[in-house]
Amino acid sequence: MAEASRVCFFIFLVVAVRHRCFSGVEIARVASSAPSLLFDFAPSTTFPSCRIGRYSILIGSNDGSSLAVKVKTCYRTVHKDIHIFFVFSGIRKSEMPRPELQAPPEIFYNDTEARKYTTSSRIIEIQAKISERALELLNIPNDGIPRLLLDIGCGSGLSGETLSENEHRWIGFDISQSMLDVALEREVEGDLLLADMGQGLGLRPGVIDGAISISAIQWLCYADKSSHEPIARLKAFFGSLYRCLTRGSRAVLQLYSENMNQSEMIMKAAMRAGFAGGVVVDFPHRYVYSILRF
Amino acid sequence: MRLLTHNMLACNIKGVTNGYPLRLEAEKWVEKEVNFNADFLRSVFPKIEWPALVGAVRALGCHDLLPQDAPNPSALDSDDDFLRRFHRALLQLHVEEGALVCPETGRRFPISKGIPNMLLHEDEV
Numbered sequence: 551m552a553e554a555s556r557v558c559f560f561i562f563l564v565v566a567v568r569h570r571c572f573s574g575v576e577i578a579r580v581a582s583s584a585p586s587l588l589f590d591f592a593p594s595t596t597f598p599s600c601r602i603g604r605y606s607i608l609i610g611s612n613d614g615s616s617l618a619v620k621v622k623t624c625y626r627t628v629h630k631d632i633h634i635f636f637v638f639s640g641i642r643k644s645e646m647p648r649p650e651l652q653a654p655p656e657i658f659y660n661d662t663e664a665r666k667y668t669t670s671s672r673i674i675e676i677q678a679k680i681s682e683r684a685l686e687l688l689n690i691p692n693d694g695i696p697r698l699l700l701d702i703g704c705g706s707g708l709s710g711e712t713l714s715e716n717e718h719r720w721i722g723f724d725i726s727q728s729m730l731d732v733a734l735e736r737e738v739e740g741d742l743l744l745a746d747m748g749q750g751l752g753l754r755p756g757v758i759d760g761a762i763s764i765s766a767i768q769w770l771c772y773a774d775k776s777s778h779e780p781i782a783r784l785k786a787f788f789g790s791l792y793r794c795l796t797r798g799s800r801a802v803l804q805l806y807s808e809n810m811n812q813s814e815m816i817m818k819a820a821m822r823a824g825f826a827g828g829v830v831v832d833f834p835h836r837y838v839y840s841i842l843r844f
Numbered sequence: 845m846r847l848l849t850h851n852m853l854a855c856n857i858k859g860v861t862n863g864y865p866l867r868l869e870a871e872k873w874v875e876k877e878v879n880f881n882a883d884f885l886r887s888v889f890p891k892i893e894w895p896a897l898v899g900a901v902r903a904l905g906c907h908d909l910l911p912q913d914a915p916n917p918s919a920l921d922s923d924d925d926f927l928r929r930f931h932r933a934l935l936q937l938h939v940e941e942g943a944l945v946c947p948e949t950g951r952r953f954p955i956s957k958g959i960p961n962m963l964l965h966e967d968e969v
Contacts (some may be wrong), residue, residue, distance in 0.1 A: 585854065683896060694883065695883040695887050696884040696887075698852075698888060698891075717879075717881070717884075719884065719935070721849050725963070728856070730959055734958070734959070741845050741846050741852075741958075742845075742959045743845075743849070743959065743960055743962050744959050744960065744961045744962060745962040745963060746963055746964070749856060749963070749964045749969050751856070752853055752855060752863075752962055753852050753853060753854060754852055754853075754854050754864060754893070756891070757852050777966045779969075781950050788967075790856070794852075
């Protein structure tokens with residue numbers, strides 16, 4: 551498939567501290583903040599199995615490249631008085647070779663690979679769009695007060711730039727020195743840390759107002775060293791993330807998951823750490839739709 | 845690394861219960877201009893561990909920048925001079941070279957080109 555016509559779509563995992571802020575109303579607000587593209591959806595006859603209202607997710611675009619994401623699993627958990635459905639989606643595999651299968655992140659993002667992040671306008675544009683969407687999903691009160699945010703897997707600072715443009719202060723974590731070197735060159739405004747999120751975030755409890763992560767979390771699902779245990783690394787990550795966030799704040803984690811098991815593994819780890827939340831599936835270029843039902 | 849970040853960082857080594865604050869050893873630091881935003885300072889003030897911030901400022905040799913004791917929060921509304929100092933301490937001082945030292949284990953996390961290396965060894969996870 552040609553580069554330009556490749557269908558790419560993105561999964562955001564939105565998790566929130568204190569499930570109360572995840573009432574049905576709030577989810578609806580997030581969903582409607584994306585332009586409603588019901589008209590542009592492919593006719594439902596194309597994908598007869600997908601029906602809104604059955605916890606299914608429809609994605610469509612108006613150029614014929616529509617696809618539907620079938621919901622394969624639906625978890626229902628009861629958190630006190632709130633019923634929450636976790637919806638996992640199966641996604642079509644991208645034609646791109648998956649970097650996670652090639653080498654661990656600190657090796658894969660070497661100087662050459664890191665350089666792409668400053669020279670490829672396509673990468674830069676996509677990163678900026680995803681970051682803006684992630685920031686929007688964070689749902690920070692619109693009071694003009696800058697917040698202290700995290701950018702997990704900040705890389706060369708492309709996503710952090712979006713945070714800076716919105717006046718927020720941020721701390722970026724990344725495991726690749728090469729990527730951080732590029733971030734230094736670009737003179738990003740956030741503070742940078744060389745760290746492995748799978749070892750947990752070394753932060754004090756209750757000090758961070760929100761976190762975004764762009765295309766990074768899926769790396770936790772791979773065991774790159776004999777000592778790596780994905781479940782334990784996910785637990786360390788989500789546990790420390792939960793602790794360092796303030797009450798009512800959110801983390802929006804955009805990820806490319808290779809298969810169902812990964813999304814499920816990630817979501818379970820988030821739930822065990824105490825998070826509530828859901829999955830939002832987005833179409834970045836030709837709008838996006840996401841449905842989460844409660 | 846700004847002192848704001850230093851104030852939030854804690855040692856993450858397995859089994860460490862008292863990993864805060866990380867002792868700051870600064871070999872080189874610089875000052876960079878940052879937009880002043882009083883709203884941010886007011887919102888972040890309650891989260892700041894004051895003694896750790898004062899300790900970090902002194903580690904840079906700026907002994908008179910901040911008062912020893914945490915000021916009353918009302919100073920944030922009335923005392924512009926304090927607000928400017930707080931801003932400078934929190935956001936404008938960057939540690940470029942040095943180390944962060946865990947108070948419990950003595951483990952050193954080197955800071956190079958302004959980036960602390962917080963990677964743990966396998967036996968520390």
